[in-house]
Each structure stands twice: as C-alpha cells, then as structure tokens.
Amino acid sequence: MKFKLFALSVAILLTASSSFSQDNLVNSLKSNQSIASKEGFKFTDIINLETTSIKNQGSSGTCWSYSTNSFLESEMIRQGKKPVELSQIFSARCAYIEKAKNFVRMHGAVSLGDGGAFHDVINMYSKYGALPRSVYSGLNYGTNKNKFAEMSAVTEAMLQAVIKNPNRELTPNWLAAYTAAIDAYLGKVPETFSYEGKFYTPQSFAKEVVGINPNDYVEFSSLTDHPYYQKFTLLVPDNWSFEQVYNVKTDELTGIIDNALKNGYTVAWGGDVSEKGFSWKNGVAYVPEVNFDDMTDKQKEEMFNGPKSEMDITPEERQKAFDNYNTTDDHGMHIIGLAKDQNGREYYIVKNSWGTTNDYKGYLYVTKNFVKYKTTSFMVNRKAVPSDIKKKAGV
Numbered sequence: 001m002k003f004k005l006f007a008l009s010v011a012i013l014l015t016a017s018s019s020f021s022q023d024n025l026v027n028s029l030k031s032n033q034s035i036a037s038k039e040g041f042k043f044t045d046i047i048n049l050e051t052t053s054i055k056n057q058g059s060s061g062t063c064w065s066y067s068t069n070s071f072l073e074s075e076m077i078r079q080g081k082k083p084v085e086l087s088q089i090f091s092a093r094c095a096y097i098e099k100a101k102n103f104v105r106m107h108g109a110v111s112l113g114d115g116g117a118f119h120d121v122i123n124m125y126s127k128y129g130a131l132p133r134s135v136y137s138g139l140n141y142g143t144n145k146n147k148f149a150e151m152s153a154v155t156e157a158m159l160q161a162v163i164k165n166p167n168r169e170l171t172p173n174w175l176a177a178y179t180a181a182i183d184a185y186l187g188k189v190p191e192t193f194s195y196e197g198k199f200y201t202p203q204s205f206a207k208e209v210v211g212i213n214p215n216d217y218v219e220f221s222s223l224t225d226h227p228y229y230q231k232f233t234l235l236v237p238d239n240w241s242f243e244q245v246y247n248v249k250t251d252e253l254t255g256i257i258d259n260a261l262k263n264g265y266t267v268a269w270g271g272d273v274s275e276k277g278f279s280w281k282n283g284v285a286y287v288p289e290v291n292f293d294d295m296t297d298k299q300k301e302e303m304f305n306g307p308k309s310e311m312d313i314t315p316e317e318r319q320k321a322f323d324n325y326n327t328t329d330d331h332g333m334h335i336i337g338l339a340k341d342q343n344g345r346e347y348y349i350v351k352n353s354w355g356t357t358n359d360y361k362g363y364l365y366v367t368k369n370f371v372k373y374k375t376t377s378f379m380v381n382r383k384a385v386p387s388d389i390k391k392k393a394g395v
Contacts, residue, residue, distance in 0.1 A: 064116040065116065091124050093183075267379070
C-alpha cells in the first residue's frame with residue numbers, strides 16, 4: 001500500500017521517474033478542513049493498548065513497513081517483553097530485493113515502487129530476520145528522514161534495463177548490481193551486531209529478542225465477488241507477491257477488530273485515506289452522510305467541527321467503491337484502541353507514521369463506518385479472531 005496520487009498538484013511535485021507516492025508531501029491536501037475541529041470532539045478512551053513512539057516515514061512509500069513493525073512492537077509488549085524499536089527500512093530493504101526478483105521473473109509485468117503489504121514484513125522477518133532501528137536506520141545518504149525518490153528512480157531504471165536486455169539471456173550479475181545500489185542508499189546489512197551487550201545476527205535477533213511466530217498472523221478483507229470464509233488473492237497493485245487474505249462479511253471486519261482490541265491485541269490496518277471524510281490535520285475520519293459534491297459551502301466548512309451523521313455501509317457499496325477505484329490501497333496504519341465521542345459513537349484509535357504534526361500528535365480517531373467502507377485489508381494475530389469466524393474460515 002502506498003498513498004495514491006490523486007491530484008495533479010501532487011503529480012507535478014513528484015519526479016517523473018518515481019512510481020511511489022510520498023505521504024508527507026501530500027499532507028497539505030488533507031488539512032484544508034476546519035482548523036478548530038479538536039474543540040468540537042470530546043473523545044473518551046474505552047481501550048488504549050500500549051505501543052511504541054510515533055515515527056515519521058518521510059518521503060517514502062513505506063507505510064506498510066512502519067505500521068507492521070509498530071504492530072509487531074505492540075505484540076512484543078502484549079507478550080510481556082521489553083519492546084524493541086524495529087528497523088522499518090530493514091524490512092523494506094529486504095522486500096525490495098525480493099520484489100526485484102519477482103519483477104524480473106515477470107518481465108516487468110508486476111508492481112515495483114515503494115509500496116508493499118503487511119505480509120511483506122512477516123515474510124521478510126521469516127527469511128531475513130530483524131534488526132533494531134538503532135542498528136539499521138536506512139539513512140545512508142546524508143539526511144535525517146527517508147527520501148527515496150532518487151533511489152527509486154535509479155533502481156527502477158536498472159531493472160528496466162535488465163528486462164529489456166537486447167542479449168535476451170540475463171547475466172548472473174544483475175541482482176548483485178541491484179543489491180549494491182540499494183545498499184549504497186540504505187546501507188549494507190551487518191552480518192553481526194551488538195545489542196545491549198550481546199552479539200546477534202539478524203536471524204538470531206528475530207528468534208531470541210523479538211520472538212514472534214510468523215505463522216500467528218492472518219489477513220482479512222471483504223468483497224462480494226469471492227466466497228465468504230475462503231482465501232483469495234487481493235488484487236491491488238502493491239500485493240506484488242500475490243498473497244491471499246481471508247474473505248469475511250462487511251460487519252465482521254469491525255467485529256474481528258473489536259474482538260482483538262478487547263482481548264489485548266492490536267491490528268495492522270490498511271485502507272483508502274484520500275477521502276474527503278479523512279483529515280490528517282484534524283485527526284478524524286468518517287463517512288459523510290451527504291456526498292461532498294452535494295454539500296453546501298457551509299457543510300464543507302463544518303465537516304470536522306464535531307460529530308456528524310454517516311452514510312450506511314453495505315457490502316454492495318464496499319464492492320462498488322473497490323471496483324470503480326473510489327477505494328484503493330493507499331496507506332497502512334496501526335489500530336491500537338477504541339474511543340467514543342460525546343454522542344457515544346465509537347472510533348478506532350489509529351497510530352500513523354507521518355510524525356506528530358496533527359491535532360492528536362500522530363494519532364487519529366476513525367469511525368467504524370469508515371473502517372467498514374474503506375478497509376482494503378488488515379492483519380491480526382489469529383488468536384484474536386472470534387471463534388465462530390475461526391471455525392467458518394478454518395483460520
């Protein structure tokens with residue numbers, strides 16, 4: 001998932017060779033609503049699970065890695081372990097290597113760019129291990145925040161040259177050359193490193209310190225064109241590895257999330273945030289009852305000055321929005337709690353990776369209707385899935 005390019009002004013700002021979107025670059029497009037909305041909402045926490053500090057993914061489409069690593073950090077806390085701030089860019093770097101292999105094998109007929117999915121982090125953890133953020137920052141090019149445009153342009157050009165090789169037969173050197181370019185920007189992965197007085201490899205660190213079981217994690221979505229309670233391949237561009245998710249009913253999306261939170265489990269959540277009802281600046285997301293284009297100027301001005309009525313969400317509306325590109329795989333975040341507003345409506349407390357510049361210092365309050373409507377997929381520990389859905393889906 002990666003924040004989609006939905007405005008010409010964003011496209012102009014991005015380099016022509018960059019196939020990813022830079023989340024923080026488009027934040028301004030999310031901040032044109034009411035500037036005094038915080039005073040209009042009175043949130044009360046119902047559940048607020050422990051997590052690590054807010055991070056900033058900078059100009060990189062690595063939300064999927066930030067959100068999933070944050071999720072794994074909370075899993076460590078839930079298990080009673082001292083949480084380690086994990087290297088999001090190590091996960092991304094490993095995924096870029098695997099993605100390049102896939103891209104070449106598919107003769108370029110598959111997504112490239114920065115985007116990814118929650119399962120990419122789990123798969124890279126299984127194959128490559130993990131590193132603490134303090135050991136591998138990925139900032140090997142003189143900046144204090146991620147800036148991936150140049151790296152993405154260079155590495156994509158390399159892979160395009162490989163697949164368009166006039167000699168047809170590939171040399172065995174292309175992957176080494178590509179990896180060297182990635183490492184020039186992000187840094188080489190240490191074979192061993194010291195952490196709190198002990199030496200580890202990435203694999204031993206994952207096993208001995210992080211200690212999560214990759215087989216514990218499952219993903220869910222909800223679409224009407226696939227049988228419920230079976231797995232299907234979620235057809236979004238950033239599912240470059242063609243992984244499958246479990247299909248459940250629309251209301252069961254929030255049912256699973258609620259059950260997880262009530263039992264102490266957080267959720268890695270992916271969805272469409274390029275919506276008029278989503279405001280990063282104001283830290284609130286909902287589904288307006290009235291379509292934005294049909295609102296009066298006054299209604300538009302007051303969208304975020306307090307709770308508003310919402311549209312009813314049906315499976316048919318979800319499917320329609322997915323099929324006509326109104327719902328796309330934009331962004332990965334981390335659901336860490338549940339709150340209610342002054343009218344009793346419930347919202348998920350969502351941890352983002354865009355720094356702390358919004359009204360809630362990096363967090364958002366997202367209604368259940370928004371999650372039902374705009375979720376593309378989410379990941380959760382299989383132990384947090386309600387027993388009836390476990391039985392129906394064979395989770």
